[in-house]
Amino acid sequence: xxxxxxxxxxxxxxxxxxxxxxxxxxxxxxxxxxxxxxxxxxxxxxxxxxxxxxxxxxxxxxxxxxxxxxxxxxxxxxxxxxxxxxxxxxxxxxxxxxxxxxxxxxxxxxxxxxxxxxxxxxxxxxxxxxxxxxxxxxxxxxxxxxxxxxxxxxxxxxxxxxxxxxxxxxxxxxxxxxxxxxxxxxxxxxxxxxxxxxxxxxxxxxxxxxxxxxxxxxxxxxxxxxxxxxxxxxxxxxxxxxxxxxxxxxxxxxxxxxxxxxxxxxxxxxxxxxxxxxxxxxxxxxxxxxxxxxxxxxxxxxxxxxxxxxxxxxxxxxxxxxxxxxxxxxxxxxxxxxxxxxxxxxxxxxxxxxxxxxxxxxxxxxxxxxxxxxxxxxxxxxxxxxxxxxxxxxxxxxxxxxxxxxxx
Amino acid sequence: xxxxxxxxxxxxxxxxxxxxxxxxxxxxxxxxxxxxxxxxxxxxxxxxxxxxxxxxxxxxxxxxxxxxxxxxxxxxxxxxxxxxxxxxxxxxxxxxxxxxxxxxxxxxxxxxxxxxxxxxxxxxxxxxxxxxxxxxxxxxxxxxxxxxxxxxxxxxxxxxxxxxxxxxxxxxxxxxxxxxxxxxxxxxxxxxxxxxxxxxxxxxxxxxxxxxxxxxxxxxxxxxxxxxxxxxxxxxxxxxxxxxxxxxxxxxxxxxxxxxxxxxxxxxxxxxxxxxxxxxxxxxxxxxxxxxxxxxxxxxxxxxxxxxxxxxxxxxxxxxxxxxxxxxxxxxxxxxxxxxxxxxxxxxxxxxxxxxxxxxxxxxxxxxxxxxxxxxxxxxxxxxxxxxxxxxxxxxxxxxxxxxxxxxxxxxxxxxxxxxxxxxxxxxxxxxxxxxxxxxxxxxxxxxxxxxxxxxxxxxxxxxxxxxxxxxxxxxxxxxxxxxxxxxxxxxxxxxxxxxxxxxxxxxxxxxxxxxxxxxxxxxxxxxxxxxxxxxxxxxxxxxxxxxxxxxxxxxxxxxxxxxxxxxxxxx
Numbered sequence: 001x002x003x004x005x006x007x008x009x010x011x012x013x014x015x016x017x018x019x020x021x022x023x024x025x026x027x028x029x030x031x032x033x034x035x036x037x038x039x040x041x042x043x044x045x046x047x048x049x050x051x052x053x054x055x056x057x058x059x060x061x062x063x064x065x066x067x068x069x070x071x072x073x074x075x076x077x078x079x080x081x082x083x084x085x086x087x088x089x090x091x092x093x094x095x096x097x098x099x100x101x102x103x104x105x106x107x108x109x110x111x112x113x114x115x116x117x118x119x120x121x122x123x124x125x126x127x128x129x130x131x132x133x134x135x136x137x138x139x140x141x142x143x144x145x146x147x148x149x150x151x152x153x154x155x156x157x158x159x160x161x162x163x164x165x166x167x168x169x170x171x172x173x174x175x176x177x178x179x180x181x182x183x184x185x186x187x188x189x190x191x192x193x194x195x196x197x198x199x200x201x202x203x204x205x206x207x208x209x210x211x212x213x214x215x216x217x218x219x220x221x222x223x224x225x226x227x228x229x230x231x232x233x234x235x236x237x238x239x240x241x242x243x244x245x246x247x248x249x250x251x252x253x254x255x256x257x258x259x260x261x262x263x264x265x266x267x268x269x270x271x272x273x274x275x276x277x278x279x280x281x282x283x284x285x286x287x288x289x290x291x292x293x294x295x296x297x298x299x300x301x302x303x304x305x306x307x308x309x310x311x312x313x314x315x316x317x318x319x320x321x322x323x324x325x326x327x328x329x330x331x332x333x334x335x336x337x338x339x340x341x342x343x344x345x346x347x348x349x350x351x352x353x354x355x356x357x358x359x360x361x362x363x364x365x366x367x368x369x370x371x372x373x374x375x376x377x378x379x380x381x382x383x384x385x386x387x388x389x390x391x392x393x394x395x396x397x398x399x400x401x402x403x404x405x406x407x408x
Numbered sequence: 409x410x411x412x413x414x415x416x417x418x419x420x421x422x423x424x425x426x427x428x429x430x431x432x433x434x435x436x437x438x439x440x441x442x443x444x445x446x447x448x449x450x451x452x453x454x455x456x457x458x459x460x461x462x463x464x465x466x467x468x469x470x471x472x473x474x475x476x477x478x479x480x481x482x483x484x485x486x487x488x489x490x491x492x493x494x495x496x497x498x499x500x501x502x503x504x505x506x507x508x509x510x511x512x513x514x515x516x517x518x519x520x521x522x523x524x525x526x527x528x529x530x531x532x533x534x535x536x537x538x539x540x541x542x543x544x545x546x547x548x549x550x551x552x553x554x555x556x557x558x559x560x561x562x563x564x565x566x567x568x569x570x571x572x573x574x575x576x577x578x579x580x581x582x583x584x585x586x587x588x589x590x591x592x593x594x595x596x597x598x599x600x601x602x603x604x605x606x607x608x609x610x611x612x613x614x615x616x617x618x619x620x621x622x623x624x625x626x627x628x629x630x631x632x633x634x635x636x637x638x639x640x641x642x643x644x645x646x647x648x649x650x651x652x653x654x655x656x657x658x659x660x661x662x663x664x665x666x667x668x669x670x671x672x673x674x675x676x677x678x679x680x681x682x683x684x685x686x687x688x689x690x691x692x693x694x695x696x697x698x699x700x701x702x703x704x705x706x707x708x709x710x711x712x713x714x715x716x717x718x719x720x721x722x723x724x725x726x727x728x729x730x731x732x733x734x735x736x737x738x739x740x741x742x743x744x745x746x747x748x749x750x751x752x753x754x755x756x757x758x759x760x761x762x763x764x765x766x767x768x769x770x771x772x773x774x775x776x777x778x779x780x781x782x783x784x785x786x787x788x789x790x791x792x793x794x795x796x797x798x799x800x801x802x803x804x805x806x807x808x809x810x811x812x813x814x815x816x817x818x819x820x821x822x823x824x825x826x827x828x829x830x831x832x833x834x835x836x837x838x839x840x841x842x843x844x845x846x847x848x849x850x851x852x853x854x855x856x857x858x859x860x861x862x863x864x865x866x867x868x869x870x871x872x873x874x875x876x877x878x879x880x881x882x883x884x885x886x887x888x889x890x891x892x893x894x895x896x897x898x899x900x901x902x903x904x905x906x907x908x909x910x911x912x913x914x915x916x917x918x919x920x921x922x923x924x925x926x927x928x929x930x931x932x933x934x935x936x937x938x939x940x941x942x943x944x945x946x947x948x949x950x951x952x953x954x955x956x957x958x959x960x961x962x963x964x965x966x967x968x969x970x971x972x973x974x975x976x977x978x979x980x
Contacts, residue, residue: 048862116667118687119656121864143453151452162854163875172452175875181852184880185887189966192944196970197883199940207821207975210874214883217876267861272637272649325645326637331652363668363687 049270053318053336067356092284095295118331123316128165140166153258160245161265179224232303273326306342313338334367462818476577478830505578532605536717539601588865606631620756642725651694659755661764696747699726762790775819824853843896886972917946
């Protein structure tokens with residue numbers, strides 16, 4: 001069982017008192033200038049697995065409530081938190097509800113891809129490449145955005161979970177789990193290692209460039225590696241994967257190293273069975289982790305950063321209206337997106353609701369898509385990220401661009 | 409693929425995080441100076457084609473790097489003893505490896521026996537009985553979860569030991585390939601201990617055998633039935649999870665998914681079979697598999713269900729009505745399991761499946777984007793020998809003996825698992841049981857064994873692994889192994905002694921560097937890179953000066969680490 005990583009004995013051996021003293025000194029010794037970024041910092045939270053949009057934001061009134069309850073006798077959600085006359089929010093999302101009421105969080109319903117796929121991997125790839133229906137492009141949508149606006153900072157892009165497709169082939173991406181874990185181990189000859197690695201990793205291949213970037217990232221992140229981060233405003237991140245990732249993003253934002261984009265992955269949403277089972281429900285636990293993470297992240301950054309924060313929550317698709325007999329839901333189509341930030345026109349449910357009557361459903365089965373997900377991202381790029389070139393980021397889409405007014 | 413984080417998982421993560429924080433606290437003591445980034449910001453986007461051209465290597469080096477988990481000292485000599493010319497040696501090597509029963513692996517077997525695994529010998533039923541149905545501990549107790557997860561943890565350990573020490577290396581590569589192809593996540597609900605029988609009795613059993621048989625083995629193994637929720641699928645509302653991934657990942661592949669369309673509009677081949685699949689085929693197949701479940705009534709509330717943990721066809725849950733799959737009509741009221749078997753036949757014998765499997769195997773053995781010629785040749789073998797008991801062996805053989813294979817040096821970057829195992833192999837590291845920190849490091853690199861949560865398995869392309877976190881921990885693994893930092897409270901340890909493996913007469917920085925560059929890389933380095941390695945060894949001494957013994961003892965490992973960290977060690 002992975003209890004000990006490096007035994008205490010060796011920890012002590014390698015950690016002289018002198019080094020320990022220096023750790024304390026490092027935080028005050030930031031050598032790089034504050035990096036300018038006149039635009040928002042974009043945080044993209046991707047919920048892997050296809051979250052069940054109709055149980056996240058469910059109809060609360062009218063015929064659609066009836067269709068909903070009939071289709072989901074065992075898994076329908078009651079006690080919803082009202083978002084409008086028409087919709088309510090899953091009660092496990094309460095931590096985010098306050099931000100919705102304060103106008104900091106917004107909802108877009110019946111949003112998604114305009115192509116026919118119920119495949120996780122196709123749908124995720126289409127969304128992240130930004131080219132629905134095609135996988136031939138060799139860069140992600142965020143890659144193209146950053147290429148378009150140009151990079152002037154030392155830390156333009158961060159991923160807290162590997163290299164996401166949205167940042168495909170964008171070399172300056174730094175991926176790391178937490179700043180504490182992001183350290184290079186050595187036996188006392190660290191400088192020597194780093195000098196040699198700089199020589200060894202000169203080259204154009206993807207591997208050479210990743211190595212060079214890793215060396216840069218070590219320098220950038222080293223001021224944070226002592227693990228002494230104190231979130232602002234009493235924010236308390238959950239000690240779960242999502243909470244840790246957001247905490248990392250907050251730290252990197254506050255590092256003022258010119259972060260433009262951060263991507264965060266949150267898996268486990270493929271709820272084919274027993275989605276409401278267990279103590280409060282499997283999906284409720286996920287939703288609570290999500291909402292609590294986002295609320296604490298916002299609280300933490302509400303210390304001078306939220307005016308430049310735009311966060312979106314996306315997932316590859318929503319799920320079937322009708323539940324299956326294992327108390328779960330199978331792959332569907334139309335979805336719901338959330339936005340969060342100081343310049344979100346929050347407190348509203350955006351989008352055109354297609355209805356849940358059988359002939360209003362996509363393929364007579366799923367919530368239809370009435371808003372292309374690229375509308376939201378294009379509006380975000382244009383209004384908050386200084387990029388009006390929708391076509392460069394989403395080839396073929398600019399003609400359909402029609403902002404909903406979700407960002408100021 | 410819904411998965412619950414077990415308590416075990418949380419414990420595992422939190423201790424890992426705590427330990428890592430402790431470690432980080434004493435790591436860097438400099439690097440506050442940030443100048444211009446070393447990586448050029450003017451050219452932020454990689455050209456996927458860009459590649460530093462690699463000088464060609466002898467066939468022995470290509471073959472051993474690609475068809476084993478890394479070259480051990482002596483491997484090249486063994487390879488060269490297999491014939492009088494490269495082609496002969498290569499064919500003999502491949503033939504030997506594809507007939508693993510012919511290989512004397514007694515050295516590994518002794519090591520495996522000495523490892524003292526307590527659960528890996530158990531049959532599927534025993535695993536279920538001992539670790540699930542009759543776990544004697546209280547489920548509120550840590551001991552319950554230790555006992556529950558023990559077989560799967562032992563499997564992780566044994567898999568690493570095999571990769572490092574077994575001589576049956578292609579068998580290991582294929583076991584890894586097929587576990588990723590038919591991925592089951594370690595922490596899937598309900599059946600964690602059964603990962604052992606899934607890996608052994610299904611994937612390894614058929615890895616060089618017949619695909620259709622392996623497919624049925626997968627479709628009827630409780631690990632898969634639980635993981636993709638087939639276990640609860642019944643006629644009242646079929647669960648589509650397994651059927652969806654059966655088409656998309658296990659057989660036809662996403663390249664043959666034609667989307668949400670009327671199945672009658674899909675073109676048919678000469679036998680009337682659809683050329684690709686649509687959602688309706690998934691729905692109909694989900695119906696065909698209803699009633700394929702596990703005999704797992706441990707709480708005794710189902711009348712006709714026992715608690716053996718075996719596969720069971722449960723007729724009351726089966727949708728008895730007719731179905732239409734890939735254009736083939738499946739009539740009502742067929743004999744038990746026939747509906748599902750018809751679907752498996754359709755999929756296993758479909759030319760789209762042959763190409764999908766062939767492409768993935770070529771991607772593993774040749775390059776990230778393999779030439780179409782070898783894919784088609786492998787697919788042809790797959791189709792021609794579809795009923796042969798050694799179908800998959802023949803497919804692999806087609807790929808390995810192709811002209812394309814011989815020209816493929818540099819086509820792959822080692823994935824993290826391969827990278828760290830190859831470090832242990834080249835350093836002659838010694839271990840009978842792998843310490844827990846080793847597994848944690850693999851997770852940090854993004855490739856914890858059997859820890860891919862989604863059913864697609866770990867990616868097999870360089871883009872997925874060329875990121876800072878993954879590369880940094882690959883470097884850290886080089887340090888941890890060479891410095892002998894890998895041990896744990898259970899007494900599991902990995903020992904590496906680079907000093908004693910260095911001939912005493914070699915004592916200048918230049919000769920030490922050349923010795924270890926040749927030993928680790930089996931090739932030479934560019935002048936710049938070689939100089940960088942020499943400088944690490946020399947430190948304040950001259951490059952051709954005889955180094956004091958205490959300096960060698962102190963610095964040698966740091967130099968070896970740098971060679972293991974080099975890009976040249978990651979290519980294959």
